[in-house]
Amino acid sequence: MNAKHKKQDLSYFLVGELQPARENGLIYEPFAPNNNEDDRELYFDIKKNGIEEPLHISRDGVVLSGHRRYAVAEWLGLSEIPCIVENIIWSDLDKNGRLDVLARYNKQRDKSYTERLREALQEVDPDIAYQNLMQEREKRDSIKIENNVSLGKRKTRAKITTTHFLNAAMLAINSERSYWPLTVRRVHYLLLNYPPLTHDKKPNSVYRNDLESYKKLTNLLIRARLTGDIPMESITDETRPISCLTTYQNAADFVKEQSEGFLKYYYRDLLRGQENHIEILVEKNAIKKHIVKVAFEYCIPCTTGRGYSSLTPRWEMVKRFKNSGKSKLILLILSDFDPDGEEIAASFPRSLRDDFNLANVMAHKVALTANDIREHNIPCNMEAKQSSRNYEKFIQRHGVHVAELDAAPVELLQNKLRQAIESCLDMAIFNAELISEKEDYANISATKRIAIDAITCTF
Template sequence: MSLPAVNIVSPLSRVGKTHIWQSGEWKEANHLPRHRVGKVLTARSVKGLTLIDCRKDSSMGPSKTKKQDLSYFHVGEISPAPENNLIYDRFSPGTDKDDRDLLISIAQTGVRDPLHITCDRVIVSGHRRHAAARLLRLGRVPAIVHQEYCWAEMSRDERLIVLADYNNQRDKSFTEKVRENLITIDTDDAYHALVIDRKQRRQVVESNIKMRSRVKRKKITTTDFLKAVQKVLQTERAYWPLTVRRVHYLLLNNPPLRHDRKDGRYSNNQSHYKALTDLLIRARLARLVPMEAIIDETRPMNIVRTHQNPADFIRQETEDYLKYYNRDLLRGQQNHIEVLCEKDGLGRHITEVASEYCITTTVGRGFASATPRWEMARRYWNSKKANLVLLILSDFDPEGEVIAETFPRSMRDDFNINNIVPVKVAISAVDVEQYNLPSDMDAKTTSSNYRRFAEAHGTKVAELDAAPIDLLQRKLREAIEGSLDMDAFRVEQEQERKDAAEIRAMKKAIVEFIGKKDIG
């Protein structure tokens, strides 16, 4: 029986079965053979595989003829880098096919490719070969010594970078690629990119707004009108949410009575359209019409994005992939914070600040409809936090002051949110005086809120748009941080920096996995 003078490993071994290498193939052995010189072979189990030791001598390396930069070391004289396991998977020939194939190859031919080691004999490349050599009880292995590196004198980060650099060309698993990418990715740079992407996408807090006592909403008396609206909505159930405009035109197909006790049916005019809008708000708040049945009217653009070819499409998709990440920076906070801005023209600047804290901004034109209030209530309920802190930016005029008072009152009365703390951030009478804001306009005497405003503040008003952007942003930032446990917030913020690096590493590994092919 002719056996190679190396350690033999069988990947076919089962309980009670032993295989040996004979005539170029694995064969089941019923007994342990003897070498022709009479040496008794030994067998042992390593990680689920059976090793048959039929070495002729203890030196299992390649030819002893040395190249200029090549040396031979006993396996025990070389140490694996402890940090290697932080990046790369452990050598597992019992479960990993590639590791098993490597073990078999080294069993047959020895270690052909030299290891790369530091001057103090720590491996920077070749951990799998070294592990295989130890399992096979080889004597010596070839290695190239890099005198420029001394493991004992390197920092942890330097060691990881060297390991990643020397194993750059090796085939790796997806998780290994992610861990390897994490070594080379700058955390600060990744976090900065995350913040930029976020901008492009767009614990005791005292209220400074006095809300009036609860007022029960008046019952809807236009029953025919309401029933007609409910019928239209039910008929169009498959197409929810509908716009008010859509409901308006559907009603015109079979116009209902506008009033139960007056003649006159619903018609196509501004007055009746406004009456429908008011009815839908009241009906939704009274739970007579589902909130999700109506969507606020906007004029969105449906932009169809086209591509020049498949390569252009893949490039765009990979650039946007895993791009917008928001860690819940308010995790563990007592307060759920929302920002309400009356002016849509300032929305971008207000959202820019709020997004730094992962806080949602609701931007409206004057009095907000039912949908923004309902969505805000749902976010608060889902947060499971104790309090809803509502930071408000509105005009200093009769309507602006009423918005700051009626919006939180609606949240309390219509959605049963009792732990609401409304705070008017800007602008107030104090702001007008302290920052010398333009206030030469008079309040509109036609406003239903004129008298109350004039009695409290006089007749001069100031608009939110008149305040400098940096002032509004600074006041909002101060209000937000005054509502937060900033120590807890900074802990989450620091973790988000690490998250950003991990996501970038994963994205890089995925893109490499897909492959940069010229598909066009």
Template sequence: MTERKITASDFQDYTVEFVPFRDIKPSPENTDLYGNTHDEQQLKDLVSSIERRGLDEPIIVSADNYVMSGHRRRVALRRLGIHLVPVRRKSISRAENRGEWPRILAEYNTQRVKTPGMLLREALLRRQPDNAVDLLERHRERSRESITANFTPVNRPKEIKPISKAKKPFLKAVKKVVDEMVEFWPLTVRLIHYQLLNDPPPIAAYQRSSKTAEDLIYRNDRKSYEALIKLLKQARYFGEVSMSAIDDPTRPQKRNAGFDDVKDFVDQEMSGFLNGYRLDLQREQPRHIEVMGEKNTLLNILGPICTDYCVPFFLGRGYCSTPVWRDVARRFKQSGKSEMTLIVASDFDPEGLDLAEDAIASLRELWDIPVDYHRLGVTRDQINALNLAADFNPAKDTSTRFKRFVRETGSEKTWELEALPPAYLQKQLCAAIEANMDMEVYEAAIEREEQDAEELRNIRSELMQDLSC
């Protein structure tokens, strides 16, 4: 392989020449792009700096002498009465690139400290329009493919029986639990089950039979749990419990649909335009923090707290695979921090305790991350202090971790995360996150985020006014 010889022409753009101040012209587009950036105090500071140290960086100008980078330096030099200005000249000219000039200016000012408004204008200039025609054509090509479908007739009836009068007390207790936890919707059946155990209702009204009233009380067993599943199904179909109140996170769904018309699309785009800004509140924190949950039922409980603090949150659904640890390691490296805390929420059972240890070992040994471990729940202290109801399923003796679990805990009993009240779990997570943070730095970031959000609101308001004209 032959190497190309470097010549003087390769450094042509780095050559500094001196040009009379009167010949250097500001780019009119600079004001449209960045607004009036001539803050008086900043200009005074810049003038003072040039007086003390000289001009560290020459002004960059186009072939036809328009400033590409250095508008503030130009103003400062004018105040100092400088007649010959050091510049680096580019071969590109404004006259031949009028339509592209704002975008070119943005490319030559990446080092500038910018407000959200400046960043927005730059982003709009860099945005290339999607080729909607090509996208639609590819979609239509797929639609033209010949497909043969065979339909099988189904004549089986499906009926949901009404809730009997005898189950009304049971229904009342269930509705009370569901309504009290509305902030955590959608709930899981498992979560409702454990809340019912705090004040067990009768599964059915007592009638003279071979069963006693005590036999009909809701218990921590499979029979009661299956009765709850059946009742919740009836309650939702007959409008006693909202369909939105309960979800099955183990069966994800995806809605693929288009828009009714252009107006529908524009309305959706504008409703979210410049909304939802969040500053990374963890960027200046001393430690990298992440939260790991064992199961999907934690999403609506721990997820909002992690969002508030800008802390990464992931669900293992059991033991995590290699891609999960790869992504955690990548986030830790990108954070630029030297230490990490992993907060883990898992069941108190052989797998739940072991997977937390496996997580720490994986990060320490396989990814060389100095990570500390904080167990959010379930813990032995929580079991005792809150008198948590054990899972009606004991630890499985077929598990390879069964013997160790029994040896270390002294029992085959297990406890699920759903036994912990959601509000309690959220409070514990807040405390765990804040224990690993510098709260003064956090409060300063919150204040800056509010200032940025206010500026974005003003920009959005101005744009809406312009569009209405």
């Protein structure tokens, strides 16, 4: 009776009625008794005892599980093989469906690492694995703890009576909700775009770019967060990091957490095929995280100058450039539109040339520029500081009005940076690397499954 008409029970089939799945070789190694000790032992066992464990086959006679036993039967010239017919029609399946079936029906057989890796790959969706990688990269935040302090007498903070000031702060913070948490400095510069009154009944209490206004804002944001007018998670203080040890109740908890984080953060060098080495310099620490987000999309290093940069960051940039083996360094710069911001954009690459003898450096200021102010209506109601040694040169070219990088819309800065980066890249090569990164992480995810199974089996 033909295998196609057999029911799902134990039956004997002529060897000639069956055919091995051609796709089996995409996951499992071929039967090789001359080179593989396990295959050799199987051969002699079947020669002595016959096939004791039945094969699993499809309704149309394709071997699903037992390819090595089938191969031995052919080697020995056996006429019949015990089989169990599964309710599967092989010819109805596409390639991926066939590979899934093979992996499912061969779970319990002994396999090499390569076979287990290929098998695990059948359970990995490359798109989902890559999406998980992107999400995990976003989650790498430092641990925050709360300090224990001695309590004094209970203090009651004054109620917020400056409603105009509070409403302006809330509007500014909510306008950048997608970029939370914001620094107080960021909120400060957002308010300078449309300065509110800091006191409802004092017409002259206009918010200014000075220490007094900044302190008023700091106090307001503290009280507003405590009253719930502004969410706690909307504001951060990046100047005061907190460090602590993470402890565990037992070894099993530790293994579980570490296994979940194992092989999680992978970056392929997406720029390895590009002609030039690219670096990013941003003047302000307050917007660093928004710039780094874009920089890391392209695997580009980002240096925060915090004003005029010290020598160490310049030297580190020089080392990265030399290690890249590329002949040209392209430096993309984001700095204030003011006397010092313009000079920072010139002095950093000048130092690379003059102090470190880099002959082929191209510097490009991405933002803020005079065109940004005009084309995007960025408020520039502040005036340049006359105390700056670059004051005269700046006002002769641009006038007295300036704009802070912190005050520019984050989306504008990110979009301009992406455009600048992509203008420096061969995007066909870059996109090919992205595809390779996705394939890489599918393999990494499969490897991770095998490794975690081995690690956690004793817990």
